[in-house]
Amino acid sequence: MTVSALTRPGERDRLIVKLGEIDWIFCLTITLIAGAGAVMLFSIAGSSWMPWAAPHLARYVLFFAIMIVLSLIDIRVWFALAYPIYGVGFALLIAVMFVGHHALGAQRWLQAGPITIQPSEIMKIGLVLALARFYHGASGKSAELSWWLIVPALLIVAPVALVAKQPDLGTAILMLLTGAIVVILAGLSWRLIAAGLLGVAVLAPLVISFGLHGYQKQRLTTFLDPENDPSGSGYHILQSKIALGSGGLLGKGYGLGSQSQLNFLPEKQTDFIFATLAEEFGFVGCVSILVLYAAVIFMALRTAYLSHSHFGRLAAAGVTTTFALYVLINGAMVMGLAPVVGVPMPLLSYGGTVMLTVMVGFGLVMAVRVHRYSEVTSGKGSLL
C-alpha cells in the first residue's frame, strides 16, 4: 500500500486500514507489562490465580478491547468531545463532594448502581483533552502570553483543588504536573516556566506547613527519615527497600520472596508490586520492566511527534506524561526516593480503575496515531 493510495479520500476511514495503523508493537509491549503483573500477582497469592492474577488478566483483555475500539474513533470526535468530557468530569467531582462514598478516610467514589465511579480518573483524561483542545486554537505566540495562561490555569487548578480536597494527594499532584507539562509543551515562554518553578520553590514549604493533613505531613517527614521509626509510619518504605535490596542481582526466585509472601510488604499487590518483582527477580527483572516502560513512553511520545494536528500532539503527549509520571512516582516511592503517595505502577499493579484510565488514555494515543494525518479544525460544527 503506497502513501498515495492512502491519500485517496475515504481510504483512511476503512476499518482494515485503521487497524493496520495501530502500533501493534506498542500493544505487545503493554501486554508484556500487564502479563508480568499477572505473573507477580500469581506469586503473591501463593501460586494462585485468585484473588488477583485472574481478574487482572481478565480486566486487561477487556480494557485492551476498549482501547482498540477507542483507537478507531476519529480524532475529530475526540476533539469535539474534549470540553464535554472535561465538563462531565468536573461536575462529577463536585457531586462526589456531596454524595460521595466514604472509604479509608477519603471521599473519592460515586456509587451508580453496581458501578463505582471515581471522577478523578475521568478528569485525568478530561484535563489532557481540554488543554489540548484549548491550545489547538492558540497560536505559538499566544501560547506564550500570560493572558492566555489564565484559562488553562483555571482548567488545571479547579479540578486539582477538588481532588486534593477529597483528599487524594497522589492524583492531585499527578494532574497538576500533567497539566503543567502540557502547558509547557504548548509553548509557554521559558521566563514564565522559570518564574513558575521559583514560585513552587517558595510556595511548597508554605503548602506543606498549612495545606496538608496531619497524615500527609507525617508521610513526608517519615520519607525524609524513614529509619527513625521503622515499625511506625516509616515501616512501608523500609520494608520496601529491604525487599528490593535483598533481591540482589537475580532475585530470590519466583514465589520465594519472603518480604511479600510473609506480608512484610504493605499493599504488595497494588502500590508495592514493583518491590515484589524486585525481590523475586532482582536487578535483572527490574531493569527489564523499566526498559519496557521506557519503550512504551518512547512509542507514545513518538506518536505525539508524528501527529499532524496540534490537538493530537498535545493529547498524546499529555497521556504519555501521565503514564510516565505514574511510573516515575511509583518507582521513586518504592525505592525510597519519594514519600508514600498512593500511586500504583500502571499495568503492573492490581486495580481496575487505574488500568482503565491508562488503557483509555492509550486508546486516545492510538487514535491520534491512526488519525495522525487528519485535519482538525476549531471550526464549530465541522464534525458533530
Next chain:
Amino acid sequence: MSEPSIFFAEVNERQGVFHRRAFVLGGIAGLGLLALGGRLAHLQLIETERYTKLSASNQFNFRLMPPPRGLIVDRNGVVLASNRPNFRLMVAKDKGIDPAQTLKTLAEFVPMDDGRQARLLREISNAPRRSPVQIMEDMSWEQFSAINIRAPELPGVTADMGEVRVYPYGGAFAHVIGYVAKVNKSDLSDTGPNADPILLNPGFRIGRQGVEQAFDLDLRGKPGAQKVEVDANGHEVATDPTGDIKAIPGKEIVLTLDSDIQNRAMEIFGDESGAAVMMDCRNGDILCMYSGPSFDANKFVRGLTAIEYKELAQYDHKPLFNKALTATYPPGSTFKTMVALAALENGYDPHTVHVCNKVWFWGGRPWHCDEAHGAQDLKGGIATSCDIYFYQCALAVGPDKIAAVARKFGLGEIFDIGIPGQKAGLVPDTAYKRRAFKKDPVWHAGETPSMGIGQGYTHLNPLQICVQAARLANGRKMLHPRLVKSVGGVERPRGSDFGDLPFAAEHIDFIRDAMVAVTTTGTGHAFGDLGLGQFRMAGKTGTAQARGYAGGTGVHDRNGAWGLRDHSWFIAFAPTDEPRYAMSVLVEHGGFGATSAAPRARELMRLAILKDPELRAKIEKPLPLPEVAPPETDPDVVDPPTPAAAAVQAAQQQPT
C-alpha cells in the same frame, strides 16, 4: 483547509516548539528512568548484603527453648529433684480472636467451669497481645492430642510440651533442696543473669530456697532457640530444624545426703516438730538434714492456693521453717561435754567429787537437779547428767574458758554449706556481756551455773550441735559440714581439710568414754545397744528449758501444753570404738532428751550403719557369734522397720 486564525508559519513554529520540547520531555523521562535504574543498582547490587540480612531477620525469629533444669541427686545417685513432661495449654489474644469463644470451645476438651473461664478471660485481656497465657497444666496425653489436632481451627491456642520440676520424695528434702516457683517481677533485673529473656517464658521457674535457690544459675543451664519463620504479624509459618540452637541442660548437683536416712527421718518424726542432722565424722559429709514437720515442695511448683499457704504459715509447728539451720535452742545438757572438756583442758581433776542431794544452795538461792545422784566424779556427772555437779564444775572453770572450747567445736559458727538460712546463735562469755548489756556489762558469778548446764544465754542450732558431736567423735580434726558434694562434676572442698582440734587427745577420749557411759549406765542407757551386733552408740541427752519454770509457765518433760514443754536433745556417735557417724536430734517440746530425741537418734543411726557396706558386712558375717539381742522395745518409734533393717533382723536371728 487550515485553521482560520493561525497562518501557516505560525503553525510550523508551534510544531517546532512542541517537537523541541517533547524531545526534552522524553529526555527528562529517560533520565528519570535511568535514575530509578541507578537507585536499583545501588540497592540491589551495592547494598544487597545489608538488606539480605534485614530480610532474614524479618523472616526468621528465634523462639527461646528453656533448658532442662539440672538434676539434684543424693550421694548414691538417687534422684531428689528432676523434671517431668508437662502438657500445657495456652491462649494468646490477637486480632480477630475472641478469647471468650476460644475458651468455650476449649472447655469441650478440658474441664473448665464458668468461673475459671471468667478468671482466665480477665488474665488474657490483661496480658499483652500475642503473649500466651497458660490455661491449663498437666493435661493428659488424650487432651493434649485432641487439642493439637484441632489447633489450625483454634487461632491463638497453643498446646505444647514443657517440663515441670518434680520432687519424688515430696517433703523429706523440702527444706534442704527448696523448690522452684513462678518468676515474680522482683526477680527480673536489667543486667546480669536475671535479665535473660528466658525468665519471661511462661513455663520458666526460678529457684526459691535451699539448693534450688543457692545454685539456681548452675541448675538453670543455657536456653536454646528454635528457628521459626514468621510473617509480618509474628505468626509462625514454618520451623527450620536445621537452624535450631540446642539448649544446654543445667548442671547436676550431687548432695552428700542419703535419701534413705533422710526419708526415715521424716517417717520417725511424724507430726513432731524438730530437726535431725547426721554427719560422717570422718569427712564432714552431711548424710541427713531434716526439719519436721515438712511440706510438699511439688505444691509450691504448681503454686499454692491462699488457703494452702495459710495452713502452712499459721501452723504452730512451723513447717516452712528449716529448724536444722534457722532455729536456735538452748543446748541443754549436751553442752556439759563442752564444760567438762574445758575443765580438763584447764587442769581440772576428773576425780573431783561433788555430792548431789537434788538441791544445792549457793549464792543465796537453791539450785535444783532432777534427782539426788549422790557423790559422783566428772564421768559420773556426765553419765547421769547431774546438774549440781556441773553448776560447780562450771564455776571452777569460768565462762570464758568454756566459751573458748565450745567455739572450737563450731558452736555459734556459721558454716559454708552452700545454702542460706543458718542462724549463728550464741555462746556467751564476759566479753559478750560487756558488749550486749550496756546497763549491766558485768558477768555475774550466778550466771555461770546456768551456762554449765547449757541454759542461760546459750542458744545454738542443730547443725552446730551435730558438728560438735562429729568433732568429738572424730577427736582430731576440725571437721566442717559439707552438704553439696559436687556441682556439674566439680567436687566442693571436703569437710576434713580444715586443720586439727587444739585439744589433748586423752581429754577428748575422756569425754567420749563418758558419752559411752551415758548410753551404758547413764541417762541414755536404753539406746546404746543398736541391735546390730557389736556396734554400740555413744551419746549425750539434753533437756532444754523452753520457758523458765520459776515464772510458772514452763513445764518439765512432757507434762502440760505442747508449747510450754522442754525441748528434747540427743547427740550421738557410733560405732563407739571407731566412730563413723555423728548426729544431733532435736525434738521441740519433746520433754526429756531420753524420751523423744534419743530413740529417734538410735533409729537413724541403725540405718546409717546398715547402709555402710563395710559395717554391714561385719554384722552379716559375725565372728564371734554375738549374743541374741532382745527384741527392741522402742515406745516412740512405732513405724515398721525399713526393709533393710528387717533383713538384718532376719540375718541376726538365723544363728540362734
